Amino acid sequence: MSEVKKIATRESYGNALTELGAKHENLVVLDADLAAATKTGVFKKAYPERHIDCGIAECNMMGIAAGLAATGKVPFASTFAMFAAGRAFEQIRNSIGYPKLNVKIGATHAGISVGEDGATHQCNEDIALMRTIPGMVVINPADDVEARAAVYAAYEHEGPVYMRFGRLAVPVINDHPDYKFEIGKGITLKDGKDMTIIATGLCVSESLEAAKLLAADGIDARVINIHTIKPLDEALVVKAAKETGRIFTVEEHSIIGGLGSAVCDTLAAQAPTKVTKIGVEDTYGESGPAVELIHKYGLDAEGIYKKIKESL
Structure with missing residues (x-):
C-alpha cells in the first residue's frame, strides 16, 4: 500500500497565494520577517513588488494591512499565530475588525505541533481570540487541498478573515473530485x-x-x-x-x-x-x-x- 501524501498547510498557504497573485494584481502579501517560515517567500520570489516585509513589528503590519485594504488592495498579513492573534490582537480588533476592512490574516505555526519552539510559540488560544471579534471569519483547514481552497475563498470573501495553518506535514485527505469548500459549511x-x-x-x-x-x-x-x-x-x-x-x-x-x-x-x-x-x-x-x-x-x-x- 502506498504511503499517504503529507503536506504542511503553511506550504499550501504560500503556494495558493502565488497562484492567486497571477490572477489578481490587487493582492498584496505582508510578512513580519518570517517569509521563509510562513512560506510567503514563494510569493515574494514571484511578485517582489507586491510583497512587503514589515520586520518584527506585527502590530504595525496589521495597521499597514488595514491601510492597504482601505485603498482597495486585498492584503494577506502573515506571521505565526502567536504573534498575529496574540501580539497584534488589539490592532486586528480596532484597525481591521471594527471598520470591517477586507484584510486576510494568514497565521502559521499554530498549536502544539510547532514542536521544539516550545510553549511561548505554541498558540492554543488563537481561535478563541479571533472568534470574539465581530464579523471575523475563522478558518482552520485540515489538509493541503482544504488550505488552498480556504485561501481562494478568503480572497473572494468581503471582510476580515483569520486562517490558521500548521508547521507539521499532515495527511492529504480531501484529494477527490467532488471536494467542495464553502465558508461556513462543514x-x-x-x-x-x-x-x-x-x-x-x-x-x-x-x-x-x-x-x-x-x-x-x-x-x-x-x-x-x-x-x-x-x-x-x-x-x-x-x-x-x-x-x-x-x-x-x-x-x-x-x-x-x-x-x-x-x-x-x-x-x-x-x-x-x-x-x-x-x-x-x-x-x-x-x-x-x-x-x-x-x-x-x-x-x-x-x-x-x-x-x-x-x-x-
Whole structure:
C-alpha cells in the first residue's frame, strides 16, 4: 500500500497565494520577517513588488494591512499565530475588525505541533481570540487541498478573515473530485449512528483513524470536518446531535473558547446534548518533537480513541 501524501498547510498557504497573485494584481502579501517560515517567500520570489516585509513589528503590519485594504488592495498579513492573534490582537480588533476592512490574516505555526519552539510559540488560544471579534471569519483547514481552497475563498470573501495553518506535514485527505469548500459549511467525512466526532485542523485525519479503531469495537462513529469555526455550520452540528445523541469535539487548541465551545454554544441553545471536548486542557504546551507532543496531549488517533472509550 502506498504511503499517504503529507503536506504542511503553511506550504499550501504560500503556494495558493502565488497562484492567486497571477490572477489578481490587487493582492498584496505582508510578512513580519518570517517569509521563509510562513512560506510567503514563494510569493515574494514571484511578485517582489507586491510583497512587503514589515520586520518584527506585527502590530504595525496589521495597521499597514488595514491601510492597504482601505485603498482597495486585498492584503494577506502573515506571521505565526502567536504573534498575529496574540501580539497584534488589539490592532486586528480596532484597525481591521471594527471598520470591517477586507484584510486576510494568514497565521502559521499554530498549536502544539510547532514542536521544539516550545510553549511561548505554541498558540492554543488563537481561535478563541479571533472568534470574539465581530464579523471575523475563522478558518482552520485540515489538509493541503482544504488550505488552498480556504485561501481562494478568503480572497473572494468581503471582510476580515483569520486562517490558521500548521508547521507539521499532515495527511492529504480531501484529494477527490467532488471536494467542495464553502465558508461556513462543514463536511461529513464518514456517516455513523452511535456518536459523532466533530474535528478541525490536523485533528480531522486523526479522528478518521480513531473512528476505525472504534469500528473495531462495534462503535459506529460519524466524523465531521469543521473547517470554518466562525460562522459555524450550526445546522450540521444540530443534525448530528439529534441523530447520534452524543458529540465529541477534537481540536489542536485549548478546550476553552475553540471549536468545542462553539459547538456547545450551539447545542445548548438548539439541541441540548452531552458534549465531550478533546483538545489541549487548561495548560501550556512544552518543547518537543511535534508528533510526540500530539501523542502526549492525546490528539492522535490512539489518544482520541482512548478518550472516547473512557467517556462512553
